[in-house]
Amino acid sequence: AALLAATLAAAAVLVPAAPAAAHDELLASSPSPGAALDSAPTEVTLTFSADVLTIGAAVIVADGAGKDWAAAAPAVAPASALATLIW
Secondary structure (H helix, E strand, C coil), X not given: CHHHHHHHHHHHHHCCCCCCCCCCCEEEEECCXXXXXXXXXXXXXXEECCXXXXXXXXXXXXXXXXXXXXXXXXXXXXXXXXXXXXX
16 A cells, blocks of 8 residues: 555656646737837737736836836726827
């Protein structure tokens, strides 16, 4: 019985764990990634695979120099976040 328990314990350690799938995914954005725009957008909308939590929600829209163009905290709807931009 002790040998069986030791074998099961060793097998449990050696079997790799399944990958975690606890994070939500970004499903869509407007404008789309890589979009060629005639002018700078006034807002960015992000759509996620699950509801966005209102506590701690943040959207950063940064340029190549690292300047954040988001005007304020995003407006949060059940599965999306809307960031208003300043230019």
